[in-house]
Amino acid sequence: MTPTPIFKRVWLITGASRGIGARIAEAALARGDAVVATARDATAIDKRFGTQPGLLAVALDVTDEAQAVAATAAALARFGRIDILVNNAGYGLLGAVEEASADEVRRLYDTNVFGLLNVTRAVLPQMRERRSGHVINISSLGGYQSGAGFGVYCSTKFAVEGLTEALHAELAPLGIHATVVEPGYFRTDFLEGQSLVTSPRVLGDYAATAGAARQAARQISLNQPGDPERLAQAMLALVDAEQPPLRLPLGTDTLRVIAAKHTFVERETAAWKALAASTDFPELQTA
Numbered sequence: 001m002t003p004t005p006i007f008k009r010v011w012l013i014t015g016a017s018r019g020i021g022a023r024i025a026e027a028a029l030a031r032g033d034a035v036v037a038t039a040r041d042a043t044a045i046d047k048r049f050g051t052q053p054g055l056l057a058v059a060l061d062v063t064d065e066a067q068a069v070a071a072t073a074a075a076l077a078r079f080g081r082i083d084i085l086v087n088n089a090g091y092g093l094l095g096a097v098e099e100a101s102a103d104e105v106r107r108l109y110d111t112n113v114f115g116l117l118n119v120t121r122a123v124l125p126q127m128r129e130r131r132s133g134h135v136i137n138i139s140s141l142g143g144y145q146s147g148a149g150f151g152v153y154c155s156t157k158f159a160v161e162g163l164t165e166a167l168h169a170e171l172a173p174l175g176i177h178a179t180v181v182e183p184g185y186f187r188t189d190f191l192e193g194q195s196l197v198t199s200p201r202v203l204g205d206y207a208a209t210a211g212a213a214r215q216a217a218r219q220i221s222l223n224q225p226g227d228p229e230r231l232a233q234a235m236l237a238l239v240d241a242e243q244p245p246l247r248l249p250l251g252t253d254t255l256r257v258i259a260a261k262h263t264f265v266e267r268e269t270a271a272w273k274a275l276a277a278s279t280d281f282p283e284l285q286t287a
Helices: 019-030 042-049 065-079 102-130 151-174 210-220 228-240 252-271 273-277
Strands: 010-013 034-039 055-059 084-087 092-094 133-138 176-183 196-198 247-250
Touching: 010 019, 010 065, 019 034, 019 042, 019 228, 034 042, 034 065, 042 055, 055 065, 065 102, 084 102, 092 102, 092 151, 092 210, 102 133, 102 151, 102 176, 133 151, 133 228, 151 176, 176 228, 228 247, 247 252, 252 273
Parallel strands: 010 034, 010 084, 034 055, 084 133, 092 196, 133 176, 176 247
Antiparallel strands: none
């Protein structure tokens, strides 16, 4: 199929009916790009955006690989190509690692990790065929440093970080970019009920750690420092870059978290360097 010429870029955005995904879709549409906006309920997209020539609303549960393939086919049938994939669909889980049930953990991984893989596998063949495209995976500051109360959620974002690093290496020779975006706390409904599940099991021994995180989440919600409109504009700058980065942290809180972790890792590595180096065969050890 001949690509539709009137749109500079065609985006496919998962989880586009609200939050960050909706803001990115709005920004892309406002500058004249085409957007395939997906959500479990496509009518929610229609209600938010209305009918626009550059918009295709598609129902997609990312945990269903067949739906991911069908959504990709619908995008190609309408616009002829997908230039940018934004894997944004996901949700959070609040609770200590021990408090989270096996079912809660599986469901979280099904969406945040396996769902991302389902959509990525569906979209990549046409990017490889054209030797062009950009895969953008939405992680979190929690994908760079985990924390009490969010350990299972952060582990899914650590997985996203690792997958994106590999994709970056595998896709670069094919002319395709891969970037993991690490937003801090942005003023969306992420800490509200629709986007955050709280483990019902509460263990008193974790009151000072995961319990404190539960309380903090209630105080932070809808008071986050990050502006989602500015995040959306940053995403436009990202896709316009000739050489986009592997990682894009967004928000001063994320920058602080990264700097603090680097300091901690450097200090701890120095303290344990001798033991770490002692495990090579003696003839291979260096000073």
